[in-house]
Every structure is written in structure tokens, then in C-alpha cells.
Amino acid sequence: MALRSRMRFVHWSLTIDPDKGEAVYAAACVTCDDASEPSADKRSPEQWCLRHAGRTGHMGFLATITSHFRATPLEGPGPP
Numbered sequence: 085m086a087l088r089s090r091m092r093f094v095h096w097s098l099t100i101d102p103d104k105g106e107a108v109y110a111a112a113c114v115t116c117d118d119a120s121e122p123s124a125d126k127r128s129p130e131q132w133c134l135r136h137a138g139r140t141g142h143m144g145f146l147a148t149i150t151s152h153f154r155a156t157p158l159e160g161p162g163p164p
């Protein structure tokens with residue numbers, strides 16, 4: 085017996101979630117795992133990297149930008 089299913093495709097839009105605030109920037113040293121404080125201003129972790137490099141000689145960093153997305157159906161029913 086064959087199973088039948090009916091699928092309906094809905095187009096979605098992905099945007100920055102305005103309820104979750106601004107993006108958060110941070111950096112971490114890949115040599116010693118020290119890390120900057122999270123900041124809404126990307127210059128703050130960048131400056132932390134330069135100070136850390138000057139103080140320790142460590143030159144590799146992992147930069148992260150964290151932001152929240154929200155998916156919104158463009159038509160038809162929303163999520164189940």
C-alpha cells in the first residue's frame with residue numbers, strides 16, 4: 085500500500101529579530117582561550133585583541149557576531 089502525503093510549500097522570510105536586540109560582538113584568543121567581554125560595539129573586542137596581542141604576543145583570534153533571526157511565513161498558515 086502506497087503512502088500518500090500532501091505537502092504545501094510556504095515561502096518564508098528571514099529577518100533580524102527586533103525583539104532580541106542588537107548584534108553582540110566578541111573575540112577570543114585561540115592560543116590561551118582568554119576572551120573579550122561581549123559588546124554591542126564591534127570596536128571593543130577589536131581593541132581587546134590588539135591589547136591582548138601587545139601584552140601576550142598571541143596573534144590569532146576568533147571573532148563572533150551573535151544575532152537573532154526570525155522566520156516569518158509570507159503566505160498561508162504559520163508554523164504548526
Ligand SMILES: [Zn+2]
Nearest residue numbers: 113115116142
Ligand atoms: Zn592569548
